[in-house]
Amino acid sequence: MSRLLCALLLCVTAATSSLALAADPAQHPVLKRKVNLPPSADLHYNIEAKQSGLQVTGESTVKWSNANGKYSVVAETRAMLVGKILEATSEGDIDEYGLAPARFVEKRFRREPSTTTFNRELRTINFTQSAETYPLKGGEQDRTSIIWQLISVARGAPEKFTNGSEWQFFVAGPRDAEQWSFKVVGREKIKTRQGEVNAVHIFRAPPPDDKSQKLDIWLTPSSDWYPVRLRFTDPDGDFIEQTLDNVSKK
Numbered sequence: 001m002s003r004l005l006c007a008l009l010l011c012v013t014a015a016t017s018s019l020a021l022a023a024d025p026a027q028h029p030v031l032k033r034k035v036n037l038p039p040s041a042d043l044h045y046n047i048e049a050k051q052s053g054l055q056v057t058g059e060s061t062v063k064w065s066n067a068n069g070k071y072s073v074v075a076e077t078r079a080m081l082v083g084k085i086l087e088a089t090s091e092g093d094i095d096e097y098g099l100a101p102a103r104f105v106e107k108r109f110r111r112e113p114s115t116t117t118f119n120r121e122l123r124t125i126n127f128t129q130s131a132e133t134y135p136l137k138g139g140e141q142d143r144t145s146i147i148w149q150l151i152s153v154a155r156g157a158p159e160k161f162t163n164g165s166e167w168q169f170f171v172a173g174p175r176d177a178e179q180w181s182f183k184v185v186g187r188e189k190i191k192t193r194q195g196e197v198n199a200v201h202i203f204r205a206p207p208p209d210d211k212s213q214k215l216d217i218w219l220t221p222s223s224d225w226y227p228v229r230l231r232f233t234d235p236d237g238d239f240i241e242q243t244l245d246n247v248s249k250k
Helices: 002-008 145-156
Strands: 041-051 054-067 070-079 083-095 098-108 114-119 124-127 133-135 166-172 177-192 195-204 214-220 226-233 239-249
Touching (some): 041 226, 098 145, 145 166, 145 214, 145 226, 177 226, 195 226
Antiparallel strands (some): 041 054, 041 239, 054 070, 070 083, 098 114, 124 133, 177 195, 214 226, 226 239
């Protein structure tokens, strides 16, 4: 059960293992891109997973808000027979880079919450779970805001999200921060309970010598680029798949 819970926790906030692409994360580049934030919405996902040979189900909700120069993302994940296993919140301003997180809070099953602070006055990223600090240059994200920043960049320049294009972001977690790279795989059809939709498949993989979890994301241009599916795959073939069930725009 502990392995299952650990795996399901990654459904909303992405993998927690180190995927750093630079030797010194403090030297991450500043990348300014055109962004177009999606409308506020509540999203509901169904979860299906295979963990240690067991088929597991669950659900997750995401409340995305974009209004008056501010944003917030509130995500919650529940597993059958266990209940709530994760709460994650990202909130902050909207600036010239897109989402500008101020605080990222993550509360995992039977653990104390962790807080990552983006201190705009001191221009540093700080953590309650470690003594690490990173410079705040502009455009940095946390593990909950990153999906919505990626969506905003895609909406800002959809013509550039061509097959093979790569997109890098500097992302902070509960204890540290690192460079993440996403690659556009192509266009695919995804089946949902509401029918079949056309989606842009985006892939994030660890470096070749890193056996960490892989992440696939499918975004739907016809529905404001909301994520219709996310899939986390372990090296041993175990997986967690999160498929959109309902969207309620605000």
